[in-house]
Amino acid sequence: MYFKLLSKSQLAVVVFLILILGPPQVLAFQSLGEEYGGVLRVAFMSDMDTQNVLYQQSWWSYIVTSMCYDTLVVFDPDIKVTPWLATRWNVSSDGLVWTFEIVKNASWHDGVPLTSEDVAFTFNYIKEKNVALFVSRVEFIDHVEAVDKYTVRFYLNEKSATFLTRTLRSIPILPKHIWESVEKPEEFKNDKFIGSGMFIFEERVPEQYIRLKTNGKYWRGRPYIDGVVIKIYKDLDSMIMALRAGEVDVVPWYSPTAIIPELEADPNIAIDNSPDYYVYITYFNVKKHPLDVKEFRHALAYATNREEIVKTIIGVKYGEPQYSLIASALEFWYNPNLPKYKFNMTKAKEILDKLGYIDTNGDGVREDEYGKPIEIEINPPNYDPVRIRAAQLMQLWWTELGLRVSVIPLDFDTVMDKAWVKHDFCMVIVGDGDLDPDYMLSTMCSWEYVEYGMNCMGYNSSLWDQLYREQRSEVKLDRRREIIWRMQEIFADELPMLPLYMQYCTYPYRTDTFVGYVSFPSGMVTDVNPWTWLKIHKVVKPTPTTPITTPTATLTPTVIPTTPVTTPAPPAAPGLEMWIIVVAVVIIVVLAIAAIMRRK
Amino acid sequence: MGLRRYIVKRGVDTTITFFIIIIINFLLPRLMPGDPVSRLIGTRVQMSYEERLALLKTYGLDKPLHEQFIVYLSNLFRGDLGVSLSRYPTPVIEVLMYGLPWTILLVGFSTFLAIIIGTILGIISGWRRGSKFDIASLVIALATYSTPVFWIGMLLIFFFAVRIRILPIGGAFDPELMVSTLSPTYVLNVLKHMVLPTVALTLILYGGQYLIVRSSIVEALTEDYILTAYAKGLKESTIMFKHAARNALLPAISYAAIEIGLIVAGAVLTETVFSWPGVGTIIYNAVSDRDYPVIQGAFFIIALSVLLANFIADIVYGVLDPRIRYG
Numbered sequence: 001m002y003f004k005l006l007s008k009s010q011l012a013v014v015v016f017l018i019l020i021l022g023p024p025q026v027l028a029f030q031s032l033g034e035e036y037g038g039v040l041r042v043a044f045m046s047d048m049d050t051q052n053v054l055y056q057q058s059w060w061s062y063i064v065t066s067m068c069y070d071t072l073v074v075f076d077p078d079i080k081v082t083p084w085l086a087t088r089w090n091v092s093s094d095g096l097v098w099t100f101e102i103v104k105n106a107s108w109h110d111g112v113p114l115t116s117e118d119v120a121f122t123f124n125y126i127k128e129k130n131v132a133l134f135v136s137r138v139e140f141i142d143h144v145e146a147v148d149k150y151t152v153r154f155y156l157n158e159k160s161a162t163f164l165t166r167t168l169r170s171i172p173i174l175p176k177h178i179w180e181s182v183e184k185p186e187e188f189k190n191d192k193f194i195g196s197g198m199f200i201f202e203e204r205v206p207e208q209y210i211r212l213k214t215n216g217k218y219w220r221g222r223p224y225i226d227g228v229v230i231k232i233y234k235d236l237d238s239m240i241m242a243l244r245a246g247e248v249d250v251v252p253w254y255s256p257t258a259i260i261p262e263l264e265a266d267p268n269i270a271i272d273n274s275p276d277y278y279v280y281i282t283y284f285n286v287k288k289h290p291l292d293v294k295e296f297r298h299a300l301a302y303a304t305n306r307e308e309i310v311k312t313i314i315g316v317k318y319g320e321p322q323y324s325l326i327a328s329a330l331e332f333w334y335n336p337n338l339p340k341y342k343f344n345m346t347k348a349k350e351i352l353d354k355l356g357y358i359d360t361n362g363d364g365v366r367e368d369e370y371g372k373p374i375e376i377e378i379n380p381p382n383y384d385p386v387r388i389r390a391a392q393l394m395q396l397w398w399t400e401l402g403l404r405v406s407v408i409p410l411d412f413d414t415v416m417d418k419a420w421v422k423h424d425f426c427m428v429i430v431g432d433g434d435l436d437p438d439y440m441l442s443t444m445c446s447w448e449y450v451e452y453g454m455n456c457m458g459y460n461s462s463l464w465d466q467l468y469r470e471q472r473s474e475v476k477l478d479r480r481r482e483i484i485w486r487m488q489e490i491f492a493d494e495l496p497m498l499p500l501y502m503q504y505c506t507y508p509y510r511t512d513t514f515v516g517y518v519s520f521p522s523g524m525v526t527d528v529n530p531w532t533w534l535k536i537h538k539v540v541k542p543t544p545t546t547p548i549t550t551p552t553a554t555l556t557p558t559v560i561p562t563t564p565v566t567t568p569a570p571p572a573a574p575g576l577e578m579w580i581i582v583v584a585v586v587i588i589v590v591l592a593i594a595a596i597m598r599r600k
Numbered sequence: 601m602g603l604r605r606y607i608v609k610r611g612v613d614t615t616i617t618f619f620i621i622i623i624i625n626f627l628l629p630r631l632m633p634g635d636p637v638s639r640l641i642g643t644r645v646q647m648s649y650e651e652r653l654a655l656l657k658t659y660g661l662d663k664p665l666h667e668q669f670i671v672y673l674s675n676l677f678r679g680d681l682g683v684s685l686s687r688y689p690t691p692v693i694e695v696l697m698y699g700l701p702w703t704i705l706l707v708g709f710s711t712f713l714a715i716i717i718g719t720i721l722g723i724i725s726g727w728r729r730g731s732k733f734d735i736a737s738l739v740i741a742l743a744t745y746s747t748p749v750f751w752i753g754m755l756l757i758f759f760f761a762v763r764i765r766i767l768p769i770g771g772a773f774d775p776e777l778m779v780s781t782l783s784p785t786y787v788l789n790v791l792k793h794m795v796l797p798t799v800a801l802t803l804i805l806y807g808g809q810y811l812i813v814r815s816s817i818v819e820a821l822t823e824d825y826i827l828t829a830y831a832k833g834l835k836e837s838t839i840m841f842k843h844a845a846r847n848a849l850l851p852a853i854s855y856a857a858i859e860i861g862l863i864v865a866g867a868v869l870t871e872t873v874f875s876w877p878g879v880g881t882i883i884y885n886a887v888s889d890r891d892y893p894v895i896q897g898a899f900f901i902i903a904l905s906v907l908l909a910n911f912i913a914d915i916v917y918g919v920l921d922p923r924i925r926y927g
Contacts, residue, residue, distance in 0.1 A: 039776070046885070049687045057686070059644040132654035133647065186658060187689050206698040207877035209775035229775050233875040237754070242769045245762050413634025413890055416641050421634075430642040439646050452637065452652040527644070 038538030039227045040514055042525060043239040043248040047207050047232050051190040053172050054131045062527035063252070067212060067228070068109075069172035069195035072100060072119065073164055074530055077520050079277075079330060079435055081164045084530070085119075085173060085196075095159040095475045100152050106219040108175045109194045109201070116146035121176040123154070129185050137167045159473040161480055165436040169528075198223050198533055208232055224537035225514070243269065243508055250509035250517075252525035257314060257386065263508050271318075272507040274519045275329035278433040279322045279440075280387065282378070282394070282498040285425050287458035290368050295351050297495045301341035302348035303397045310501050313389045318506050322499040324488045325440045326433075329502065329521045333437045333481060335488040348401055359402055366402040375404045379418065380429040382409035387429045390500055419456040423449075428456075429500070435521070435528060437484055441468055444496060459496040514538055603918060610914045614907050621903045626672050629887075629895040635661060636685040636890045659685050672896065681900065682893035686886065692897035695882060702772055703866040703878035705790075710798050711863055714805035715856050721806070722813025722852075723845050729818055737810070745807025753800045753873035760796060768793050770875030797874040801867055805859070812855050816848035823847075850921060854913050861909030865902045 048061040053069060056062060072086040086100040106114040123144040126134050140163070142155040156163070175194055182188045193201035198220070199212035213227040231248055233239045239251045240259065244266065255263055255271060263269050290296045306321035320328065323341075328334045352358075357366045357374060365373040378394060380387035388409050395405040410418070418425040433440060442448055445468050448455035467487050474480040505523035516536040520529035637656050640647060647655070656662045660671065675682055681692035721741070725734045744752070761769040768774065773789045780786065820826065821844060829839045866880025879898065886894035 041776075050690055052689060055688050057640055057645050057688075062644070130654070132658045133645075133651055135654045136648040136650040139650070189689070205775070205877075206695075207882070208772060211775060231771060231775060232877075233770055234872045234881050235875070238757070238770050238873065238875050241757060241762055245765060245769055247769055411634075411888075413632070413639045413888070416638040417634040420641050421638050432642045434646045439648075442648070448649055450649070452641075452656070453649045522644075 034224050034516070034537035035540055036222075036224050036226070036537075038225050038514065039229055040225050040250070040536065041248040042228060042230045043242055043251045043253075044210075044230050044232050045234070045236065045239065045253055048204070048210065051193050051204070052185070052188050053174070053190065053195075054126065054185050054188075055133060057133065059527060063525065064201075064210060064212075064230070065172055065195075066197070066527045066530065067199045067533060068193055068197040068201050069174075070106070070197050071170065071172060072102070072168040074169060075165075075435055075528055077518060077529075077531060079332065079521060081169070085114075086168075091475065096156045098154040098156070098163070099147070100154070102150050102152065103219050104150050106196050107217060108177075108196050109215065110175075110192075112175065112177055114173070114175075114196050115149050116152040117149075118176045119152045119173055120144040120146040121180065122171065122174045125174070125179060125185075126171065131185060134171060137162075137171065141167070159475055161472055161474050162436050162438045166434075166438065169435075198530070199228060202227070220534070223533050224516075224535075225533075240508065243510065246510070246513075248510075249513045250507065250525055252507050252523055254503065255506045255508050257318070257506075260315070260318065260506060268510055268512040269508055270511045272505055272509060272517065272519065272524045273318065274505040274507075274523050275327075275521050276433070276502055276505055276523075277327045277329055277435050277521050278431045279325065279327045279502055280390070280429060280431040280500045281322075281325065282427050282429050282500060283419060283457055284427055284496055284498070285419075285423070285457060286496045287423070288426060290355075290357065290374060291426070293355065294494060295355055296357070297498075298341065299348040299351040299355075299401070300398065301495055301498055302344045302351070303401045304341075304394055304498060304500075305343035305397065306500055308343070309390050309393055312393070313386050314501060314503055317504075319501050319503045322502050323492065325443070325491055325497065325499060326437045326484070326488060327502055327521075330435070330437060332477075333484055335485040338488055338492040345397070345400065352401065357402075364402065365404045373404055374402075375426075376406070377426040378405065378407050378429065379410050379415050379425060379427065380407070381412040381415050383412065386503065391429060420453070421451050423451075423456060423458065425456075431503075438472060441471065441484070441487060444468075444491070457496045459494070461490075461494070464490060512539060606918050607915060610911055614911050618903065618907060621907075622673075622676065622900070625896050625899050625903070626669055628899075629890065629892045630665070632887075632890065634890050636892065637661070639888075639890055659688070676900075681897035684886075684891055684894045686889035686891040686894070692893045695894055696879060696897060696901065699866065699877055699879035699882045700864065702876060703871070703880065704863060706794060706797055706871075706876055706878060707801065707867050707880075708863045709794075710801035710805060710867075711859050713798070713802045715809050715859065717802065718806040718809025719813050719849075719852060722810045723817055723840060723848075725810070726814040726817025726821070726848070727840050727844070729821075734814075738814070741807040741810045744803040745811070747804065748869070749800055749804045749867070750869045750873045752803060753796070753870060756796045756800055757873070767796055770873075772877050797870055797876055800874070801870050809852065809855060809859070813848065813852045816851055817844055820844045820848040850917065853916060853920075854910075857909045857913030858906065861906035862902070864905045865898075 044060050046058060046060050048064055049056055049058045050061065053065050056065060070085045072084060073081050074084045076082040085102050085106060087103055089098055089100040091098050100119070102114075102116060102119060108114055123138060123141055127138045127141060127143075140156050140158050140160045142157050144152060144154050147153050154163075160167070172195065175196075178192075178194055179185070179188075195201075196219075198215050198218045200215050202211045202213050204210045209232060210230040211227065212230070214223055214225060216222050231242070233242060236253060236256065239248070239253065240255065240263070242248045243251050244263075260271060264271060284291045284297060286292050286297075306323075310316060310319050310321050322328060323338050324334060326334050328336075352366060356369055359366045360371070361367070363373070365375075367373050376398065378391040380391045382388070388407070391407040391409075395407050398405045415425075415428050415430065419428045419430070432443075439454075443454045444457070444459045444461070444464050445455060446460040446462070446465050447453075449458050449460065464487065467483055467490075471480050471483040471487065474483060505526075507523050507525065509517065509524070514536050516532070517524040518529065518531040518535050520526060520531065522528060524532050635656075636659060637652050640652070640655075653662075660668065663671075672682070681696075684690050684692050684695045687695055718741075721737050725737050728734050757769055760767040770793075772793050773786065774793075777785065777789055779789075826839060826844060829843045834843075864879060866878040866883065868880035868884045870876065871878040871880040872884070882894065883898045885891070886898065
């Protein structure tokens, strides 16, 4: 009835206004009318180390490789293994023979179709050539064979829980027709970078930029964007300034905590707050007295206020305290029922008193049973203000506990060398983690306490070693989780290291250019997250005339931007004029000097 | 006779220095704590123990130090600088060539600009010691000379790239341009990217040259031959440039020679702030990545060019000032 009061065009205007003024979440959901086109500009802090995908050692390279190459399986945003090139698979009852079916419409960037031969070749080749970076990922594979054009079978020597999550998820499938003639993979440059992924490698100028174009024939359907330009900046401040000036659309790196409020105040910039699988941990040298005493480590935990560290240094919106060596973001594996050693100074002091660590000479520092004052040195890496400040807070609390604590920030390589190579340290603060829990669990295995081993602490327990082996060969997820939960309980009791916090991925990005980023542990733009590339699409500029005539059809995409799109492209250079001015200034200066000389 | 012997003597000196440099060059990077594999722990590379060991072996770092030294020497004499470890398997020479042309363009241009500006201002300033011009330029030169370049850089970026947006924030050219190398648009684009780093670098570089030239001019003016020149009734500009400057420029030449020799070393801070793809950041990264072959290769080339520049300066000296030849 009342609608009759409004003419059709008036109704359209009302709908338009509702859409514009409505809550932003609603609008975001209506942005389904994705349009193709647009080139996403990403800022990198470092160039690829090498295009040889078998020898890459940097996260930045991994990102590019993940865009241009496919793996058999990937993780979905809940960190569950999901089919990718492999459509489905089955396992023999002994867990040693895995048969995979792969997609039938995939092809390499040079047009050659991708078949099971390529998959079998990739793994046999890596094994045969003994590629350093993958040895432990393929050691349990006996051989791989192509059953038919789209079926491939893996024969394993032993059962492996990480076969899907680490081996198949991380090893890019290589084109056989290119790599089979490569005798020495360690010398191969892989200039053409031919993969089967959703982006085709177009051009790379080392240290400057990498340009990728969309693979129009991608087997999963092409991404909405036309391509990606990766611009290499050398320093975080420049990256952030480039984002604010509109020279790039996304910076896949943590915003410095100090400037987050400033970034958030910008209506066209948002902060990705994906959780991370990284945990920042204080590793103890448990070979060093009194850190070898479990109760002493408990006292240190009681005297560490992890909530306070997050609250004062990181901010509760951008991180959370951690209590296990498995990040809480790995929801399936993380055991939430662990003792949290709630901050309790009195209890910590009681434990130390009970241990007999009492200040006998009245200098304010407790002595151990041999009469030696208890001294602790914490080494955070010197480039990370968050870790340095966390160490300083711990120093404050532990000094109050009656220990002599020093904080000495060191260069990252020195920290690594002291702890993981020489085992000559007291405490270091390092972030580490993986999407599969196996990696972090191995840091407590006794055989890893060797130069370059994973275990820097010197922790040694046959029970742990046995449980680690069990979980490693347990293919049933639920059974494996049971073991891993038990291991975390042991960890929380033994506490050879003290987990401190997880920092969310505070990657800043522009909201006025592209939308559709997918949140993922370790960030929206990261090496393990293909989903962003499938979903991301450009923000469509408002076209003021069309909405009135056909409201429902065109309105939706037009209202996404929070403000009208100001062309963010490099500030349309007044190139010529500027150069005329510069040249003019130079000429004037030269003439002026000449004139001065003349007069003398 | 004198000059030839002088050149031979200088050549022998230079060669000995060169060999000492080669040895230090090998040892110094390895004396730093950490190595190219341990630095990967705690990054998103997630390597297992076996993988770390296999990598050490691939790099040849499992061999004892003296064997590594022999490999290094024999490679060097074949003109092979080795393979980068942090960009394995890219040859070192290729890694350095990513940056060398850009560095020579930016740092070379800025250095020459700085030398010319510094010399001219220094001469004028020294000539009119105590004048308003002298005091003003002295204050400005001291200020820019002692200002950290990253700060000047940040200010320049903030005003010209973020606020008024007439110049780009960083990089050497715009990858979205998609034009062929050395086309006019490309060259213009590169020049546009060069403005801010050149200004920053020239500002901090010219001060040193200026101060040296100024003080030696001041010194030269007290000499008798200047008085003589005045007495002959010569024009002031002739005295300034032909008599005073020529004699005062000797120390300035050796200063400039070092500066020119260091061009290939790049300018780490400037290149970092402006994301300039030069050698400076490559060396900086190599040091923090413990990339021994790149550190060795870069220092080798720097040493070579500094030695060469000094050798040439010595000879120029000898030609200009006969006293040195026989000294």
